Amino acid sequence: MAEALIDNQTFKCLICLQECNIPRQLPCFHTFCTGCLNTYINSEYVTEDNRTYFPCPVCESPCYPHNKDAPVSSWAGSFPRNQLFASSTYNETESGQTFCHGCLTDDEENVASFWCKACSEALCQPCRIAHRRSKLLSTHKVIAIAEVSKTDIRMPVSIDNTCPRHTGKKIEVYCHDHNALCCVLCVTLSHRRCTNVNSLEDNTKMFSLDVIECELGKMKDESKTIVEEDENKLTTLEDDYQKMTRNVAMMIKRAIGKLDDLLPTFSNRFRCNIPTSSRTST
Structure with a gap:
């Protein structure tokens, strides 16, 4: 992990x-x-x-x-x-209180009262007690969460590097041909013919922190552009729908008006075609 x-x-x-x-x-x-x-x-x-x-x-x-x-x-x-996504969307209650980070890993949302500076984790009361009783964690500096600035609260995220396809195998290789993270078995079974496969360690050496930050910035801008374009398309579709609805309503209104105008003419012609005897008896 x-x-x-x-x-x-x-x-x-x-x-x-x-x-x-x-x-x-x-x-x-x-x-x-x-x-x-x-x-x-x-x-x-x-x-x-x-x-x-x-x-x-x-x-x-x-x-x-x-x-x-x-x-x-x-x-x-x-x-x-x-948890990378959940940390941003579920680390606070509606009133702005912070959820316990330990409890969130088990999909439990309990309000935190403490903050461990060493772990950078928010803790609820039960987790605080467990934290203090641990030999490895007992020396950590824990303070009241009210003393921590919101900007200082960053959630530790555990990234699972085990292969989702092969139990017990770790992801060690990246296939550029398929843009896929792989374990050794993945490479053996599914990527034998791929020509551009590197270990994760070799891949990390290819990128400096500046390059990564630059690429992340580009991805963020591109994602923002895509979302904005989709939102604009939805707005355009809604406008087109409203316009079509108004046009159809106007066409129906005109058709009804035309029928109303034709009704007297049709009635007069119908009466003119009725035989005199029929009209008299009527």
């Missing part, structure tokens, strides 16, 4: 393009709202060769449930919660 610290920021679901709500991470590492993912799975899952799966909404990689006998409606909630 690799660990990193992240600042407060907003991550968006790649389906609804809104702030990620209970984010779930697929084996391909793409993350979506639990609700959005559940709706998507129920409409897009396929059964093939006695295996049921669904393609990732972004990269279309096949995603299989952890329990093949589980109902489709439960698949979304079975995927691990992405």
Whole structure:
């Protein structure tokens, strides 16, 4: 497990393009709202060769449930919660209080009262007691969370570097041909013909911190542009819908007016064609 610290920021679901709500991470590492993912799975899952799966909404990689006998409606909630996303969207209550970071790893939302400077973690009362009783953690400086600036609260994120396809194997290789993170078995079974495969260690040597920050900036700008374009398209579609609705209503109104104008003429002609005897008897 690799660990990193992240600042407060907003991550968006790649389906609804809104702030990620209970984010779930697929084996391909793409993350979506639990609700959005559940709706998507129920409409897009396929059964093939006695295996049921669904393609990732972004990269279309096949995603299989952890329990093949589980109902489709439960698949979304079975995927691990992405703490990198969850830390930004679930580290505070509506009143601005901070949730205990330890409890969040188990999908529990308990308000924190303490802050460990060494761990950079918010702690609730029970977690504070467990923290103090640990031999390894008992010497850490723990203060009241009220004494900590919100800008100083950064959530430690555990990044799982185990292979999602092969139990017990660690991700050690990156395949540039498929843009995929792989373990040794992945390379042996699925990437034997790939020509551009490097170890993660070699890949990290290729990039300096400045280059990474520059690329992250570009990705952020590109993502922002994509979201803005999609939002503009939605606005345009809404405007077009309203315009079409008004036009149809106007056409119906004109048609009704035309029919009302033709009614007297039609009535007069109809009366003129009735025989005199029929009119008299009437």
